[in-house]
Amino acid sequence: MESLVIPVLILLAAGAGVLLVARVMGRRAAGRRAGGHTPPADPVELARAAAARLTEDEHRRLYALIAQGQAMAAIKLYYEASGEGLRASRDAVGALAAHPQPFRPAAPEAPEPDDDDTPERFPYRYRAIASKGDVTREVSSNMLNDEIYGRIRTLARSGDIEAAATALTKHSDISMKQAREFIALLDD
Known part of the structure; x- marks a missing residue:
């Protein structure tokens, strides 16, 4: 029982x-x-x-x-x-x-357009090195890549040191003074 x-x-x-x-x-x-x-x-x-x-x-x-x-x-x-x-x-x-319904995850949001004002973080650290004579400076950041560094170098070569330094500080964790010192070494 x-x-x-x-x-x-x-x-x-x-x-x-x-x-x-x-x-x-x-x-x-x-x-x-x-x-x-x-x-x-x-x-x-x-x-x-x-x-x-x-x-x-x-x-x-x-x-x-x-x-x-x-x-x-x-x-x-x-x-x-x-x-x-x-x-x-x-x-x-x-x-x-x-009427049973399967679970459907929400559709992924469309990626936002690439905007230079907000730096993108990359899964790797990028190292940029500039030297002149015995002086060498290095910037390491996961917000830099070849394309961004190329734009910074182009700005520096065209004589717009402030814009290049601003872009470098925006895409790395260095001060404006350090960025100016780095840009001054980019004379190729």
């Missing part, structure tokens, strides 16, 4: 979950007949939109609650995760239960 207690409890919990979901769906149908809140016409679109509002962890937890028949806990989770109202959360969970 004791061996049947656990399976009977599991069966009762599953039955209670099914009754709860049926009750929620029945109330939804009664609300539509009474002229109350009407969910969007297409439940598949509602399910897609609802799934898109969830993170991967929330999505996984929500479907675990639906599978366990814990409709109220699923609605509460969706309500807290989405910030929507209680009725909208109920409708969304109902749509997700009726």
